[in-house]
Structure formats: structure tokens, C-alpha cells
């Protein structure tokens with residue numbers, strides 16, 4: 001690590017989310033955006049121009065030529081392990097977008113690479129900076145709700161996302177992993193032991209995607225949880241809807257994210273409900289929880305303090321999702337193996 005008090009960073013993956021990472025890193029006073037990299041050269045060049053840094057299309061070349069302390073990896077889920085391998089071997093700390101990987105096997109390989117190369121790894125579970133989820137987690141940890149009995153978590157979005165992704169990634173990995181991670185946090189120290197899932201696909205069949213899935217998860221202390229994911233809301237409706245109910249022996253917590261408090265109506269365009277919590281853009285830059293997450297990574301990497309995201313739980317979220325997929329295949333409840 002350099003002693004300048006400024007973390008020298010690169011972003012790998014210049015798509016939808018990498019652009020946001022690059023913008024935020026470029027805005028932080030204790031970070032420097034040195035380079036961006038994408039195997040799509042045009043995407044890398046365009047983002048480098050916009051954020052005034054160098055462009056690369058090959059990770060190894062970038063690592064060899066630039067003096068970096070850390071790399072933010074925002075490539076598609078399918079390529080997380082491919083991108084992590086060279087960065088970890090070069091000894092650079094990693095901020096890795098969620099999910100840690102597309103399956104448990106790759107997630108464990110990523111953890112092994114981080115340990116073997118003695119680098120620090122933080123998975124970008126952005127709900128750790130959403131006060132509604134973190135406040136609930138801390139209330140549960142203090143015992144305010146008593147012993148947790150049941151949980152219901154839900155996340156829905158329009159099928160615009162399905163059209164964009166066209167089956168490249170499942171709704172579990174793209175959006176559901178947030179709720180799996182939150183569920184595991186709320187249930188701590190209990191561990192999930194069984195999963196049963198059922199899904200429906202009608203509207204999104206042309207886009208190679210399902211519409212909705214209901215997952216029932218049982219924990220080793222008897223907690224039962226349901227996670228419902230849906231990305232079949234009509235385009236032009238609310239961008240996303242999320243909620244959670246946690247019931248304990250002494251209390252309950254409710255999260256309800258629907259109306260963001262802003263609707264914009266124009267004569268010649270559909271009504272707009274901009275997302276204002278996670279990565280809203282104003283003053284020409286990205287703000288919100290994603291900025292808090294990346295600031296946390298930068299600050300704690302420089303100081304050596306622990307990260308707010310548990311890598312072990314990030315792996316457990318993917319393991320639980322793997323069990324849900326197995327249940328969808330077999331039509332039966334599946335035991336979660338460790």
C-alpha cells in the first residue's frame with residue numbers, strides 16, 4: 001500500500017455498474033481513479049474519456065503497467081472468478097460486485113485466491129448501507145424483537161431488466177442475492193438448512209427469463225423465511241419494490257420501499273419514478289448508498305479496519321441460492337450442504 005493516504009484504484013468492467021463505480025471513485029478525495037478496463041475496447045475508451053483516466057482492454061496489461069492499490073470489479077457475474085484471479089495474484093485489494101460468484105464452487109475459489117495472495121476482499125452488498133436493513137439487523141442483534149420466528153423478504157422490478165439481460169443472469173443473482181444476504185444477517189447465528197423453491201415464467205419467456213420465484217428457507221433453530229423475487233412489473237411502473245417483515249417473539253420490523261417520494265410527469269413521456277436511495281444521479285455524479293459503500297471500502301482499505309460485509313455470509317448467500325436452484329430442478333425441498 002502506498003503512504004499517500006490516497007487509494008490508487010482501477011475499475012474492471014465498464015458496463016452499467018462499472019460506470020457508476022468509476023464516477024464515484026473519481027469523486028472521492030481519498031481515492032484516485034487510475035484506469036478502467038473492459039474487454040470491450042470501445043466501452044473502456046468511452047468511460048476513460050468521461051472520467052479522465054487510462055483505458056485498457058486486458059486486465060493483465062493494466063496490472064503490469066499501472067501502480068494500483070485496489071481494483072473494483074464490476075464485470076458480469078459469469079466472469080467474476082476470471083477477473084478476480086489476475087487481480088488477486090497481482091496482490092491488489094478487491095471490491096467485488098455482488099454476488100461474490102455465480103455458484104458456491106467459484107465463490108470458494110475466490111475466497112481461496114484472496115487468502116493465498118493475502119489481499120483484502122469486500123463484496124458489494126449495498127444493503128449494508130441501507131439504513132432500513134441495517135437498523136433492523138442492529139435491532140435484532142440487540143434483542144429488541146426477541147427471538148426471530150419468521151421472515152418475509154420481497155424484491156420486484158420491471159421486466160426492462162430482463163430484456164436488457166436476456167437470460168445472461170438469473171433474478172437470484174442479479175437482485176435476489178441482496179435479500180438472501182439480508183435474511184442470513186437477520187437470522188444470525190442460525191444457519192439455513194433447507195430450501196424449497198417454485199417459479200413461474202409467462203411474461204418473460206421471449207427474453208429467456210422467469211417472472212417470479214418463491215423460496216422457502218428453513219434454519220437450524222426453526223426460523224422459517226420466504227423470499228419472493230419478481231421482475232415482471234410493467235415497464236413505466238415503479239422501478240423497483242422491496243419489502244421485508246421480520247417477526248420475533250417480542251416484536252416485529254417492517255421495511256417498505258415502494259414510493260421514493262418523487263414522480264415526474266411530462267406531456268410526451270411516461271411518468272418517471274426515479275430511484276433515489278442507491279445510486280441516484282444529480283450534480284452530474286452518482287450519489288446514494290453505492291457511494292457510501294465505495295467510500296467505506298476506500299477508507300477501510302487505507303486504514304486496515306474490517307469491512308462491514310462478511311465474505312463468509314456472501315458465500316453462504318450463494319450457497320443458499322444454489323440450493324434453491326437445485327429445488328427448482330428437482331421440485332423437492334433440498335438440504336443445504338456445507
Ligand SMILES: NC(=O)c1ccc[n+]([C@@H]2O[C@H](COP(=O)([O-])OP(=O)(O)OC[C@H]3O[C@@H](n4cnc5c(N)ncnc54)[C@H](O)[C@@H]3O)[C@@H](O)[C@H]2O)c1
Pocket residue numbers: 012013014015016017018037038039040043057059074075076077079082083097098099124126173174
Ligand atoms: N449492487 C447492485 O445492486 C448492482 C446493480 C447492478 C449490477 N450489479 C453488479 O455489477 C456487475 C456488473 O453488472 P452490469 O449490469 O454492469 O453488467 P454489464 O453487462 O452492463 O457490464 C459488464 C461489463 O464487464 C465486461 N467484462 C466481462 N468480463 C470481463 C473481463 N474478463 N475483463 C474485462 N471486462 C469484462 C463486459 O464487456 C461488460 O462491458 C454484476 O456483478 C452485477 O450483479 C450490482
